[in-house]
Amino acid sequence: MENTTQIQEAIKVQGEVVRKLKSEKASKEQIDEEVAKLLQLKAQLGGDDGKNQFVLKTPKGTRDYNPRQMAIREKVFSTIINCFKRHGAETIDTPVFELKETLTGKYGEDSKLIYDLKDQGGELLSLRYDLTVPFARYLAMNKITNIKRYHIAKVYRRDNPAMTRGRYREFYQCDFDIAGQYDTMIPDAECLKIVHEILSALELGDFHIKVNDRRILDGMFAVCGVPDDKFRTICSTVDKLDKMLWEDVKKEMVVEKGLSEEAADQIGAYVSMQGGMDLAERLLQDPKMSQSKQACAGLSDIKLLFSYLQLFQVTDKVVFDLSLARGLDYYTGVIYEAVLTQAGVAPVSNDTQNGSEERVSVGSVAGGGRYDGLVGMFDPKGRKVPCVGVSIGIERIFSIMEQKAEASAEKVRTTEVQVMVVSAQKNLLEERLRLVTELWNAGVKAEMMYKKNPKLLSQLHHCEESGIPLVAILGEQELKDGVVKLRVVATREEVDVPRDDVISEIRRRTSQA
Amino acid sequence: MENTTQIQEAIKVQGEVVRKLKSEKASKEQIDEEVAKLLQLKAQLGGDDGKNQFVLKTPKGTRDYNPRQMAIREKVFSTIINCFKRHGAETIDTPVFELKETLTGKYGEDSKLIYDLKDQGGELLSLRYDLTVPFARYLAMNKITNIKRYHIAKVYRRDNPAMTRGRYREFYQCDFDIAGQYDTMIPDAECLKIVHEILSALELGDFHIKVNDRRILDGMFAVCGVPDDKFRTICSTVDKLDKMLWEDVKKEMVVEKGLSEEAADQIGAYVSMQGGMDLAERLLQDPKMSQSKQACAGLSDIKLLFSYLQLFQVTDKVVFDLSLARGLDYYTGVIYEAVLTQAGVAPVSNDTQNGSEERVSVGSVAGGGRYDGLVGMFDPKGRKVPCVGVSIGIERIFSIMEQKAEASAEKVRTTEVQVMVVSAQKNLLEERLRLVTELWNAGVKAEMMYKKNPKLLSQLHHCEESGIPLVAILGEQELKDGVVKLRVVATREEVDVPRDDVISEIRRRTSQA
Incomplete structure (x- = not known):
């Protein structure tokens, strides 16, 4: 004004x-x-010319969820949370931003993707990049030495979005982690069991879970002649094998990162290997690989891991794959990544311009690993808390579920309304308000139109549109008779129910559904 | 670097x-x-002295939620969501940040509290300040003219935090809004019904809901002689009446904002008025107030509102209070605010240094109102979508619930584990893994210790600590007999159950609980 x-x-x-x-x-x-x-x-x-020339959009790489998308999202979340709870996890939450320094030095080459807040006086803040670093900060800050927790929240990366394939700048992660000093590979195996359970329950088609170990990678780099100070950067390059051809990866190693061609070729031979417990066994006998103590420790653990996975009945989907690297700095042991393999579901073969179809994975939907050093980076005395965890990347899963819902004839309901209170004639607003109040007070999910005199047809139409199963009709006759006319939307069947019985009758009819 | x-x-x-x-x-x-x-x-x-000297904290005005706090938080959310769903609401989600310009000019004097993101190239972004403006942006962007939706998400304000009283810089809002061209006061009344239901269900002690109307305030300012261009700023000052004494409010009006003392005194007389439908009736007859067409429109609507609230059975808690102003720019009609009035629950009397106890409210826990112009600010053609909504400010509610939980002897469970798989002797890890796999695959919530040979006592101790009701004990004898020993933690009763029946037995025993 x-x-x-x-x-x-x-x-x-x-x-x-x-x-x-x-x-x-x-x-x-x-x-x-x-x-x-x-x-x-x-x-x-309020003039006409300047009015409303706002750019009407969400920020780049972000999106709104409409009610239909939310209904799908909540179904996915509920499947995932059920699994986490089945495995006895608690849940925590942390702020969406952290002190900038909390995130510094944890993400290697990806640090440039962190969103910073403007310095408006006070602390320097950044939006969280994942849920793992805040979790480690939380453990150190509260001196927690063991916990099994899940955390579902949004994280932020200033990456190049590819939204049709479920890659956003703001996206959800669903993390499950086990922190504590435990016997080797038992919690690690449970994380893989969880991935297996979740991906099976979501019915996304076939998948497999690649497994490797940072110690095997480091040992491999050592025996292939990679200089110590190039381990991390070469590891980042190997990590691109799911999106790039080996020739291009090799070129990056040799041309950009200055590795000898010989070393690169030796790496090339190893990273093409895939198998199970037998491959770990074979590599333990490999004359070159077995020279690295680190690699041997990793390989023995892979063997142990597979023995537990057998008992968990999930070896059908797990592959020991030496090309799996994962970019993040903080992993120290086992690493893993789940990919959907079913052709036809959200193919991402456009990822490479000259992609050979076999090398291109349909899409990573979960990943994780062991990070025994991260909590110690935050502890004032450097005390370590061993951790292993998995993160379900659900944006891609949402995309697939949305496509599926679109393709199916089934209607996605976005409300849970059981009954609509409707009037057959004019001037019955008060009666409708009275009845809907009774229903709400009894815990029945009910609605009515916010009009004094809505048309009966438009009220019934709304029920059909939004999948409301029952209609409670009030008319002058019904009021006189002390009844409510209950109409079943699907069958159009109508019965008069005494006013006092209407709640129990609605409950009876909707609990069956 | x-x-x-x-x-x-x-x-x-x-x-x-x-x-x-x-x-x-x-x-x-x-x-x-x-x-x-x-x-x-x-x-x-990176030297030794600098190492691990991180400040281990969350950013100012934010906090982590531990599993216990999360359990309470989820209970509160579930009560609120149940209510929103009972009233037939859908849900949506929007990004945590918006284009800066989307938020510009919507919050009056509070705009300075908006968090901006650093300009790292690309769009200028701000963290959302509430859920209402993003909702309006969403409606305009998708050309939605009617919807009833709820949205539960975090919002951000660079305010002075007072965390012991539940005032944070990052906090949740639970919003319910009805958008659409409907008959007067019907959706408005439903919003108040919802506040009533939620605050009753949460059992936070006594409360009342203050109601006023922006048109009544503006009319009042006009007839009291406030110049047109001072309406908004005087309104902001009136808004402080819940935290400041009238004398101080008057001083701010006269000294800081240059209002005449006479106008201030006239306002003072009005803003001390409280009542119900009768007060609206009386003010319609008031020789001064009735000169304002705007005020009369507002007063008539308050009367109509109260008639609907009677049918909704909530007038016991609703007060028409002329001192209620609410600071935000975008309100155009009815406004309301719910406050807890029970002494002893999270008193905030420290808010004022010289506070007279009666004027100081225990704390606002919900607020909202009608904003018919906001969507039009975003629409390219200025098309208006009338909206009314309510926002539940749950941080204060969390604080109270936490205090209550602390005071009560009852233990808050943070997991839902039904059974712990335990071994009585050494070397039974494989057997435990086998059994726990069976349980998980059958959907039973189960856990086991991540040790090869944990002590029986420490396993049982964990069950008591975390409230797990059942223990499935495996020992050599049980394996030989083909049974599992099921132990009820509370009574220490033990029974041998045939291995094949163990799942149904666990289900039977935990579904009773």
Whole structure:
């Protein structure tokens, strides 16, 4: 309600600002920002010209969820949470931003993707990049030495979005982690069991889970002649094998990262290997690999892991794959990644321009591993808390579920309304309000139209549209008779129910559904 | 990767800043903040002294939720969501940040509290300040003209936190809104019904819901002689009446905002009025108030609202209160706010230094109102979508629930584990893994210790600690007999159950609980 003259004055001034910026060839963004301010001022006037020239969009790489998408999302969450709870996990939550320094030095080359908050005075903050580092900070801060927890929340990465394939800048992670000093490979095996259970329950088609170990990778790099200080960067390059051909990966190693061609070729021979417990056994006998103590420790653990996976009945889907690297700095032992393999479901073969179909995975939907050093980085005395965990990347899963829902004829209900209170004639608003109050007070999910005199047909139409199974009809006759006419939307069957029995009758009919 | 000398220089400077603040006896918070920056710089050096000198904390005004707090939080959410669903609401979600311009000009004097993201190239973004403006943006962007939706998510305000009283910089809002062109006051009344249901269900003690109307406030300002261009700022001052005494509010109006003392006194007379439908009736006859067409429209609607609230059976808690103003710019009609009134529950009398106890409310836990112009601000053609909604501010509710849980003897369970698989002797890890796999595959919530040979006592102890009701004990004898010994933790009763019946027996025993 500011004074019109004041606003007109402000518009003049702001117009000058914009003209000045344009004449100075300021950045497009800067100009856009000032133009936005100008348009906003004009909008305040309520005139026609400036009004509402806002850019109507969500930020790049983000999206809204509409009620239909939310219904699917909640179904996916509930499947995942059920699994986490079945395995006895507690849950925690942490803030969406952390002190900037909490995130510093944890993500290797990906650190550049972290969102920082503007310095508005006070602490320097960043949006969380994953849920693992905040979890480690939480453990160290609260001196917790063992916990089994899940955490479902959004994380933020300034990456190149590819939203049709479920890659966003704001996306959910569903993490399950086990922290504590336990016997080798038992919690690690449970994490894989959990991935297996979740992906099976979601019915996304066939999948497999690749397994490797950071110690095997490091040992392999050592015996192949990679200099110590190049382990991490070469590891990052190996990590691209799911998206790039070996030739291109090799080129990056040799040309960009200065590795000898010989070393690269030796790595090439190893990273093409896939198998199970037998492959671990064979590599333990490998004359070169067996020279690395680290690699041997990793290989023995892979063998032990597979023995537990057998008891968990999940070896059908698990593959020991030496090409699996995973980019993050903090892994210290077993690592794993689940990929969907069924052709036809959300193919991502566009990922490579000249992709040979076999090498291109349909898409990673879960990943994780052991990180025994991360909590110690936060502890004032460097005390370590061994951790292993898995993160379900559900955006891609949502995409697939959405496609499936779209393809199926089945209607996704977005509300749980059991009954709609409807009037057959005019001037029955008060009666409708009375009945709907009774229903709400009894815990029945009910709604009515917010009109004094809605048409009967439009009320019934709404029920069919939104899948409401029952209609409670009030008309003059019903009021006189002390009944409510209950209509079953699917069959159009109608029965008069005494007013006092209407709640129990609705309960009876909707509990069957 | 900055130059070491540069960092050392920065450390020196920052050290000076800290020393200066200390010598000036600056606030603890201010000093802590600068110390944090100092430690951060030292950590960058990577030397031994800098190492692990991280400040182990969450950002100012934020907190973690531990499993116990999460259990309480989920109970509160589930009560609220049940109510929203009972009233037929769908749910949506929007990104945690919006284009900065989306939020600009919507929050009046509170705009300074918006968190901006750092300009890292690309769009200028801000963290959402509430869920209402993103909702309006969503409606305009998707051309939705009617919807009844709830949205539960975190919002961000760079306010002065008072965390012991549940005031945070990151906090949850639970919003329910009805958008659409409907008959007057019907959806508005339902919002109040919802607040009533939720606060009753949460059992937080007595409460009342204050109701007013922006048109009544504006009309009142007009007839009291407030100049047009001072309506909003005077309204902001009136809004402080729940935290400040009238004398101080008046002073702010007269001294800071330049209102005449006479106008202020006239406002003072009105804002002390409270009542119900009768008060609205009386003010419609008031010689001064009735001169304002706007005020009369508002007063008539308050009367109509109360008639619907009677049918909804909630008038016991609703008060028409002319002092209720609510700071946000976007309200256009009815406004309301719910406060807990029971003494002893999270009193906030510290809010005022010289507070007279009666005027100080125990704390606002819900608020909302009608905002018919907001969506139109986003629509390219300025098309309006009338909206009314309510936001439940649950951080304060969490605080109260936590205090209650602490005070009560009842243990809050943080997992749902039904049975723990336990071994009585050594070397039974494989048998435990086999049994726990069977249980998981059958959907039973089960866990086991991640040790090869855990002690029986420590396994049983864990069950008692975490409230697990059943133990499935495997020993050599049980394996030989083909049974599992099922132990009830509470009674220590033990029975041998044939291995094939163990799942149904566990289900039978835990479904009773």
